[in-house]
Amino acid sequence: MTDRTAHGNALLIRDIATLAVVPPGPLRGAQMQDYPLLHDAALLIRDGRIAWFGPDRAAPTEAGVATLSAAGGTVIPGLIDPHTHIPFVGDRSAEFVRRLAGETYLQILESGGGIRVTMQAVRAAGVTDLVAANLPRLRRMLTGGVVRVECKSGYGLAPEPELRQLEAVQELARRQPVRLHATYLAAHAVPPEFDGRPDEYLDLVTDPTLLADIVRRGLAEFCDVFCDRGAFTVAQARRVLARARAAGLRPRLHADELAQIGASQLAGELAALSADHLEHIDDAGIAALRAAGTVAVVLPGTSFFLGIPHADARRLIAAGLPVALATDYNPGSCMIESLSWIMSIAVCQLRLRPAEVLAACTANAAAALGVQSHAGALAVGYDADLVVLDVPTLAAWLYEPGRPHVRAVLIGGRIVWEAPPHD
Numbered sequence: 001m002t003d004r005t006a007h008g009n010a011l012l013i014r015d016i017a018t019l020a021v022v023p024p025g026p027l028r029g030a031q032m033q034d035y036p037l038l039h040d041a042a043l044l045i046r047d048g049r050i051a052w053f054g055p056d057r058a059a060p061t062e063a064g065v066a067t068l069s070a071a072g073g074t075v076i077p078g079l080i081d082p083h084t085h086i087p088f089v090g091d092r093s094a095e096f097v098r099r100l101a102g103e104t105y106l107q108i109l110e111s112g113g114g115i116r117v118t119m120q121a122v123r124a125a126g127v128t129d130l131v132a133a134n135l136p137r138l139r140r141m142l143t144g145g146v147v148r149v150e151c152k153s154g155y156g157l158a159p160e161p162e163l164r165q166l167e168a169v170q171e172l173a174r175r176q177p178v179r180l181h182a183t184y185l186a187a188h189a190v191p192p193e194f195d196g197r198p199d200e201y202l203d204l205v206t207d208p209t210l211l212a213d214i215v216r217r218g219l220a221e222f223c224d225v226f227c228d229r230g231a232f233t234v235a236q237a238r239r240v241l242a243r244a245r246a247a248g249l250r251p252r253l254h255a256d257e258l259a260q261i262g263a264s265q266l267a268g269e270l271a272a273l274s275a276d277h278l279e280h281i282d283d284a285g286i287a288a289l290r291a292a293g294t295v296a297v298v299l300p301g302t303s304f305f306l307g308i309p310h311a312d313a314r315r316l317i318a319a320g321l322p323v324a325l326a327t328d329y330n331p332g333s334c335m336i337e338s339l340s341w342i343m344s345i346a347v348c349q350l351r352l353r354p355a356e357v358l359a360a361c362t363a364n365a366a367a368a369l370g371v372q373s374h375a376g377a378l379a380v381g382y383d384a385d386l387v388v389l390d391v392p393t394l395a396a397w398l399y400e401p402g403r404p405h406v407r408a409v410l411i412g413g414r415i416v417w418e419a420p421p422h423d
Contacts, residue, residue, distance in 0.1 A: 009047050010065045011384075011413060014056055016041040017392035018074040020355075021053070024377040025363030026295060026322030032364070033355035037394070043075060045384040048413040052380065068415070070388050073407055074397065076358060077378050078147030078385035080365035081339050083276050083297050083326035085185075086151045087134040087168045090121025092331045105306060105333060106230055106258070115155065115189045118331050122155040122165065130168035131175065137329075137337055138178050142417050144340050145387040145406045149178055150326075150369060152224060154185030157201075159210055162186045166219035177416040179385075181369050183222040184214055184249060187232055187240045198236065206240050211247035221370075222273065223249040227266065229259035234266050241270055250370060256280040257302075268292040274368040276326070278311045279303065286319045295368040296321040298360075299328040300345040301336040313350045324364040325357065344401035354394040384413035 019041035023031070042059035044052040052060060095108050095117070108114050122130070141149060151172070153165035166182055173180040186205035194201035214220050223244030227237035231254075241251040251270045255263035257277035267275035268288025275289055276297040289296055296316045303310040316323050327342050328334040336342065343361060346352045352360070366376025375383045388408040391397045397405050409417040 010051075010062070011045045011068055012059060012065050013043045013045070013068045013070055013075060013386075013388070014059060015072055016043065016056065016070040016075045017072045018394065019043060019053060019378070020074065020076045020358060020394060021378045022077050022359055022362050022376070024379055024382070025359070025372045026293070026367035027359050027363050028320050028322050029317060032317060032323070032359040033353050035355065035359070037355075041075075043386075045410070045413040048384055050378065050380055050382050050384050053378065068388075068408070071390070071407070072392055074389040074391055074393060076145075076387050076389065076394075077362040077376055078387050078409065078411065079145045079339050079361045080148040080369065080376055081141065081146050081326050081329070081361075082150045082274065082324055082365045082368040083299060083328050084149055084151060085154065085328070085330035086137060086149065087130040087165055087172065088118055088122060088155055088331050089125045089129060089133045090118050090331060092117055095332065096335075099306065109230065114332055116192060118155045119157050119189075119191060123158070123161045125164070127164050127168045127171060130165065131171050134168070134172055135175055138172060138176050141337055141339070142176070142178050142409055143406060143419075144338055144404070145389075145409055146339050147178060147385040147387075147409065147411050148181065148366075148369065148371070148375065150181045150183060150222075152183040152185040153220070154188035154224070157186065157189060157191035159186075159205060159207075162205065163214070163219065166214065170219065177411050179411065181222070182220040183224045183252060184220040184244065185224040185226070187225040187237070189226065189231065198232065202232075202236055202240055206243040208243070208247065211244060211249065215248040220249060222252050224252040224254060226254040227261070227263040228254060228257050229261060234262045237263065238266055238270070241272070245270070252276065256285060260285075264289055267294050273370055274324070276328075277302070278316070279309060281311070281316075286316065286321065290320055295324050295364055297324045297326050297368055298346070298350070299326055299334065300350055301342045302328045302334040304345050304349070305334045305336060310350055313346065313352055317356070322364045322367055323360050324368045325360040326365065341402060344398060347398050348401070354398045357398065358394060384410055386410045390419075
């Protein structure tokens with residue numbers, strides 16, 4: 001497949017059947033599918049960035065440039081997962097069976113199950129335990145073409161275990177090549193020791209000294225709140241995110257998943273980077289997100305896993321919102337780590353087109369993480385985070401849900417994973 005030194009400064013990818021030239025995000029409306037698909041193409045990487053792309057016949061012929069053959073496959077920007085709950089530990093498969101028997105997520109939560117089960121496991125785990133459990137997950141995500149992942153705390157539900165989760169993210173970033181972005185989500189639920197006293201709990205986990213320490217140590221970039229029925233109110237979420245933003249953490253929001261309480265409007269009011277879930281978004285929420293430029297992150301794996309209606313992604317795209325997709329990988333409501341499987345759900349159930357799904361998992365996912373100026377697109381000067389597929393078109397890729405089609409993954413211009421040879 002290759003004639004190169006993977007660690008060299010320049011690499012030329014040739015024999016590309018389809019090159020998906022996804023432009024920088026955020027992309028809205030028709031922009032999510034009306035971008036060029038170049039055929040019989042080549043792409044040059046220099047010093048970790050995209051330096052040139054175009055027809056294969058016009059490829060630069062510089063001496064000493066290593067080459068990589070796409071072997072008639074498709075090359076796309078690397079996939080980005082902008083909403084996961086990595087790192088976590090523990091097992092909640094028994095709850096999965098309870099849901100199959102008819103209990104709802106909220107019923108299980110109210111009976112003492114749900115997030116508190118994971119909280120107990122995380123509180124008992126050290127950083128080493130969290131890293132050991134989640135390193136294989138990230139490595140598997142890499143083999144599926146994922147080059148960036150957002151990682152949330154939110155299962156410690158007390159300052160010290162929340163910090164351990166964030167410290168584990170730092171260590172995971174050092175131990176493998178996928179680029180990680182950490183989010184502080186202590187406002188995920190009220191722990192049992194604060195039952196009936198949610199405001200006291202929020203005061204504890206938004207203490208200015210604690211937030212300043214998180215920022216000083218580079219433990220998180222973002223702050224998130226689960227703002228919904230049975231979780232935190234709009235007023236509580238506003239207070240948490242205002243304090244976090246004052247400390248230097250950018251706001252995101254779990255919004256409109258279980259009910260419509262005004263969370264998406266709050267996301268617009270605060271100019272949050274993203275509002276995630278949106279199964280119950282209303283016209284006022286859509287207008288608020290559009291005015292703020294907030295990315296709408298849709299999580300179809302959660303609806304699939306829980307057996308509930310999907311967010312109406314076609315409505316959000318028609319309304320002019322930049323729509324991203326993510327796994328919501330977590331132990332309670334979506335144990336799906338495969339972003340390509342989420343993309344297949346979006347195509348088959350949400351009726352998104354293959355080009356829209358790719359834009360949602362690259363350019364718009366980058367915008368949801370605030371890195372759209374250098375990532376998530378196929379543009380000169382952008383990070384050479386790329387995926388080589390073993391099929392000639394996007395349609396052929398998504399036509400076969402569940403079948404692995406990634407031939408190679410590049411991060412920063414370096415080949416960090418290649419599929420083993422097969423007959």
